Each structure stands twice: as structure tokens, then as C-alpha cells.
Amino acid sequence: MRSVLLSNGKNIESLILDERPVPLPSEGEIRVRMRAHTLNHIDLWVLSGSPAYSVSLPHVMGSEGVGVVDALGENISPEFSMKVGDAVALSPGQGCLMCELCRSGSESLCPSYRVLGGHLPGVFSEYVCLPATRLLPVPPSLSPLSASAVTLAGATAHQGLVVRGGARAGERWLVVGASGGVGHLACLLAMLLKLDVFGTYGPEKKREILSRFMDIPLVSHEAPDWPEKILKLSGRPFDGVLDTVGGATIPRILPLLRKGGRAVVVGETTGSPTQFPTRELFGRQLSLHGVYLAHRSDILAMLDWVAKGDLSPIVSDVGPLASISPLQKAYRRMSERDFVGKLGFGWQ
Ligand SMILES: [Zn+2]
Incomplete structure (x- = not known):
């Protein structure tokens, strides 16, 4: 073999x-x-x-x-x-x-x-x-590639958004890094859960590809003023942010949250933050969650969404x-x- x-x-x-x-x-x-x-x-x-x-x-x-x-x-x-x-x-x-x-x-x-x-x-x-x-x-009818895609990336999206983030229908969430493995599955899941979801992506060419799969407001996080842009597009702060880029973006995502909002970090591909916005965290009573992979129940939940045909990675x-x-x-x-x-x- x-x-x-x-x-x-x-x-x-x-x-x-x-x-x-x-x-x-x-x-x-x-x-x-x-x-x-x-x-x-x-x-x-x-x-x-x-x-x-x-x-x-x-x-x-x-x-x-x-x-x-x-x-x-x-x-x-x-x-x-x-x-x-x-x-x-x-x-x-x-x-x-x-x-x-x-x-x-x-x-x-x-x-x-x-x-x-x-x-x-x-x-x-x-x-x-x-x-x-x-x-x-x-389920035997499931596309093997689609099923494989949710065993880790999809399960992490579920753990971050639903279990740790406690996202509820009607809430407004931002997914930072919406084009990645975890990010795009988090956006698709958020739409299924009837969240009002916004996303950011890297290079401009990814916008067109992403738009084919999800009709959500998008901003490139390569623009230096992307936090201002996404906030302007939203018109109000977010209930939650799921950050799949992580690390250096933390000081920029916390100010995007409403008082009592939740930030979930699932990666650090941009490195570590040079400053930590402690005042944002306690002053506005925010919650910051770290998520590393997921549980068996997250995988089963995501496989179920894919099997029902509601979610296509x-x-x-x-x-x-x-x-x-x-x-x-x-x-x-x-x-x-x-x-x-x-x-x-x-x-x-
Ligand atoms: Zn144990």
C-alpha cells in the first residue's frame, strides 16, 4: 500500500x-x-x-x-x-x-x-x-472529501462558534479569515444557524471565489483600515468574532465587539500580538475564548449537517x-x- x-x-x-x-x-x-x-x-x-x-x-x-x-x-x-x-x-x-x-x-x-x-x-x-x-x-452517500473536510476544520468551527462562542440565531458575528478551512466552514455554519454573518479574507482574488459560495458582506483584512471598514459596513458592533487568523489580530478584533461580546480565537498564523488591549477586555466586559480542535460531538454535528445536504464544504x-x-x-x-x-x- x-x-x-x-x-x-x-x-x-x-x-x-x-x-x-x-x-x-x-x-x-x-x-x-x-x-x-x-x-x-x-x-x-x-x-x-x-x-x-x-x-x-x-x-x-x-x-x-x-x-x-x-x-x-x-x-x-x-x-x-x-x-x-x-x-x-x-x-x-x-x-x-x-x-x-x-x-x-x-x-x-x-x-x-x-x-x-x-x-x-x-x-x-x-x-x-x-x-x-x-x-x-x-452515511455511505456522503462525499468522502466533504466528510473529511469537517472532521477537524469543520468540527473546530462548530466548537468555536456554537460550543465556546455560544452563538445564537439573530446575533451578528464576524469571521476573520473567512476563506480558510475553519473560516469558510464557520461562515456556512453561521448561515445555517441563522446568524447575521460578516467575513474578512486576504488577497482580493479570494472575494470572487468566496462570493460564489456565500452571500455575506466581505472586507479584505489586508487593508490597514479593515476594522473601520467592517464596522462601517455593519453599522453596529458585533455580538461575536471568530478569529481564524489569530495572534496579531487580537488587538484589532476586541474593539469590534459590543459590550459583553465574545471573541473566539482558533489560530495564530499571523504571529503574536505586540500589545494586548487589557482595557478593552475588562472595561467592556468581553469574553475571550481559545479553541484548540474539537470534540467527537462536534464532528458528529458537522457530519450531520453535511449528510442532510445543508452544508457543502x-x-x-x-x-x-x-x-x-x-x-x-x-x-x-x-x-x-x-x-x-x-x-x-x-x-x-
Ligand atoms: Zn482524558
Whole structure:
């Protein structure tokens, strides 16, 4: 079988398509024949040698994927049992499953929480063996790429907007970075939840692409005065801001909120803020939430929206992988932010 392997260096050039034996499922594991994968920013952190994801080489890449149950190991708990042929999505992150946080459904807060492809070997292989607890049922009719797109990025959008942000119908929300993986799914979800949603994007060419998928007011956050522009467009402060760009933008998003408003930060791709607006935070009684990935319930909620046909992730297929070069090209596009939505591939 083929696997996408980071071989002897932490850079895009060191990716190879490796041939290896099909693995056998151990006790409690299920083998999945993978159908589709989507790329995540975690992959780029691994490829750049980020200390947050200090993997040892060689390393199988990838956090996101869906497939079909292919073989069952011994002693699988009936609660997580599946049949050969069942369509499944992989849960990218998982805790110990035993502590109070895990049992109450808040596994991303578990001290043992680890992410496939980031802290653990990844899933970009034609066959993957994983603990049965990491698999989620997927309606067989679902597009594999669409399903894969919501297992991490979509679930993070759900966790940020609904669970931590507490967004309610009729509220006005701003999504900073509306063209990215989490951002575009947050906008689509916000529209479904009947929020009044506004968005920002980077380069001007992304506006036209985004407008094809969502009819929302948009401003480029590359303009130095974008906060003033979006506030003028809105006519009033926002109830909430979901910031997928994060970091350096924090001092600029807090003044956009009404008194008591909520800011949710899910990334730091623009670096760290040089100043923190403490007075904005306490003086206007704002809430600031940090969200790192999501829980199993977030993935199931998003898969349900996609299955009902209400939510269609924007996914560009860069495969199939006859060689490694389409994937290397896709990662270069990601690092240059030259894409909208998600990038993905399937196995032929
Ligand atoms: Zn735990």
C-alpha cells in the first residue's frame, strides 16, 4: 500500500510516496481502507519542524480522512463495534477516554489529548489501523472529501462558534479569515444557524471565489483600515468574532465587539500580538475564548449537517496521487495561502 511519508527532513521536498505492507489490526483496532483525505494547517507545522508537533522521522503525514471498515481486530468494545464495509470518519484528536473530561465529552481538554499526524503517526495511507474508539459512522452517500473536510476544520468551527462562542440565531458575528478551512466552514455554519454573518479574507482574488459560495458582506483584512471598514459596513458592533487568523489580530478584533461580546480565537498564523488591549477586555466586559480542535460531538454535528445536504464544504481535489508532486504542490499553495476552503485527495 502507499503512504505519504515525511522521510529525512522537515520540509515539503522531503515528502515521498512510500510503499509498505498493509497493516494488521491489533486488539481493539479496526483497519480502514481510506477513500479521501483533506490537508490541515497542522501538516504545515509538521513540515516546518514546529516544536508544537515534534514528530520523529520517518513520519506518516496527515490528520484528516474518511474510509471504509476493512478488517476488525479482536476484543472490540460493543459500544464502538463496526461492520466490514461501514463508511467511517477518523476522529483526529483523542484523549485518554477514562478521565472526567473525556467522559463528559470534553476530550480536547484531556491532558493526554493527542492528534493524529501531529503528535501521533498520521493517516495518509491507503490502509490505516486505529483504535475503534477513533472511528465515527458516516452515511455511505456522503462525499468522502466533504466528510473529511469537517472532521477537524469543520468540527473546530462548530466548537468555536456554537460550543465556546455560544452563538445564537439573530446575533451578528464576524469571521476573520473567512476563506480558510475553519473560516469558510464557520461562515456556512453561521448561515445555517441563522446568524447575521460578516467575513474578512486576504488577497482580493479570494472575494470572487468566496462570493460564489456565500452571500455575506466581505472586507479584505489586508487593508490597514479593515476594522473601520467592517464596522462601517455593519453599522453596529458585533455580538461575536471568530478569529481564524489569530495572534496579531487580537488587538484589532476586541474593539469590534459590543459590550459583553465574545471573541473566539482558533489560530495564530499571523504571529503574536505586540500589545494586548487589557482595557478593552475588562472595561467592556468581553469574553475571550481559545479553541484548540474539537470534540467527537462536534464532528458528529458537522457530519450531520453535511449528510442532510445543508452544508457543502469547499474542497479542491488535488489528487489522485500517481506521484507525490500534486501533494507537494498543494502544500506550497497552502503555505502561500493560495487557496480557498480545503484541499484534499483520494486514493485511486
Ligand atoms: Zn482524558
